[in-house]
Amino acid sequence: xxxxxxxxxxxxxxxxxxxxxxxxxxxxxxxxxxxxxxxxxxxxxxxxxxxxxxxxxxxxxxxxxxxxxxxxxxxxxxxxxxxxxxxxxxxxxxxxxxxxxxxxxxxxxxxxxxxxxxxxxxxxxxxxxxxxxxxxxxxxxxxxxxxxxxxxxxxxxxxxxxxxxxxxxxxxxxxxxxxxxxxxxxxxxxxxxxxxxxxxxxxxxxxxxxxxxxxxxxxxxxxxxxxxxxxxxxxxxxxxxxxxx
Ligand code: ADE
Numbered sequence: 001x002x003x004x005x006x007x008x009x010x011x012x013x014x015x016x017x018x019x020x021x022x023x024x025x026x027x028x029x030x031x032x033x034x035x036x037x038x039x040x041x042x043x044x045x046x047x048x049x050x051x052x053x054x055x056x057x058x059x060x061x062x063x064x065x066x067x068x069x070x071x072x073x074x075x076x077x078x079x080x081x082x083x084x085x086x087x088x089x090x091x092x093x094x095x096x097x098x099x100x101x102x103x104x105x106x107x108x109x110x111x112x113x114x115x116x117x118x119x120x121x122x123x124x125x126x127x128x129x130x131x132x133x134x135x136x137x138x139x140x141x142x143x144x145x146x147x148x149x150x151x152x153x154x155x156x157x158x159x160x161x162x163x164x165x166x167x168x169x170x171x172x173x174x175x176x177x178x179x180x181x182x183x184x185x186x187x188x189x190x191x192x193x194x195x196x197x198x199x200x201x202x203x204x205x206x207x208x209x210x211x212x213x214x215x216x217x218x219x220x221x222x223x224x225x226x227x228x229x230x231x232x233x234x235x236x237x238x239x240x241x242x243x244x245x
Pocket of ligand 1: 086087088112130132134135136137138139140143
């Protein structure tokens with residue numbers, strides 16, 4: 001997977017992209033991340049990248065010409081990539097979108113800034129607009145980092161074993177079950193007996209039931225897309241609605 005990131009603030013990425021899973025993806029040669037300074041594509045002496053909106057109003061917009069040249073340059077070196085724009089107006093990112101994106105061979109991520117981007121960039125170049133939540137960031141860079149992280153960990157071979165991805169919260173549409181490690185007793189709270197029983201079938205059953213219960217209590221909205229067996233549906237309907245937070 002090759003990520004081309006188009007931004008006015010490439011230095012923002014240096015720390016996060018040099019650590020942990022994102023670093024590992026690159027070290028293993030499974031991902032490549034290239035940062036492009038949009039300002040380098042501005043034609044005028046002052047390297048202007050923003051301008052005021054036609055029709056008036058507060059704030060500035062990203063000018064179309066430098067952005068278009070920068071996108072075209074990225075497409076030239078990553079021709080099969082799709083173009084994403086990070087914006088609070090985009091599709092709300094979730095695990096199924098990240099999975100979809102991870103199947104592409106390249107992603108060109110345009111980080112929006114100011115009050116937005118000239119509409120003709122959306123119309124001419126952008127395949128998907130992505131939002132990471134219903135709140136407004138100062139720019140799309142943090143959203144691009146979130147995207148790169150969430151997609152990178154889905155690239156086969158980046159994580160130690162495929163198990164870890166399969167067991168992720170949300171990978172099956174449910175929240176993760178409670179987890180414990182040593183010691184068996186901590187601050188007068190014990191690890192549930194079942195986890196110490198060594199009975200793998202029962203442990204798997206308990207975990208699945210806990211996932212369903214937890215999703216019901218914390219994120220009932222997720223249940224409409226979860227795939228449950230008949231037995232699990234029965235279990236779900238036995239949970240008391242009064243338990244839901
Ligand atoms: N840019 C500003 N806010 C954003 C958000 N919530 N998601 C993606 N890009 C953004």
